[in-house]
Amino acid sequence: MPAARLALLVALNPHQITDADLDEFRALHPEDRELVELASWAALTAAVRIGARFTEPARPLTSAVG
Numbered sequence: 718m719p720a721a722r723l724a725l726l727v728a729l730n731p732h733q734i735t736d737a738d739l740d741e742f743r744a745l746h747p748e749d750r751e752l753v754e755l756a757s758w759a760a761l762t763a764a765v766r767i768g769a770r771f772t773e774p775a776r777p778l779t780s781a782v783g
Contacts, residue, residue: 719745720755727756728763 719741726734742752 724755724759727759731760 719738723734723738723742726738739752742755746752746755
């Protein structure tokens with residue numbers, strides 16, 4: 718399951734991704750598009766889940782009118 722491993726690494730520990738992880742993924746999914754799709758999906762999913770934990774905005778909302 719190289720895709721699952723790589724998705725988890727992108728989402729949770731991107732600094733731990735190795736060339737071996739990429740090589741295993743590319744053995745089954747050789748196109749750049751597939752790598753970009755997996756990485757972007759994993760990163761976005763992680764960001765949305767983390768963002769959902771916030772109950773208030775990190776900074777006050779300001780009006781553009783003014």
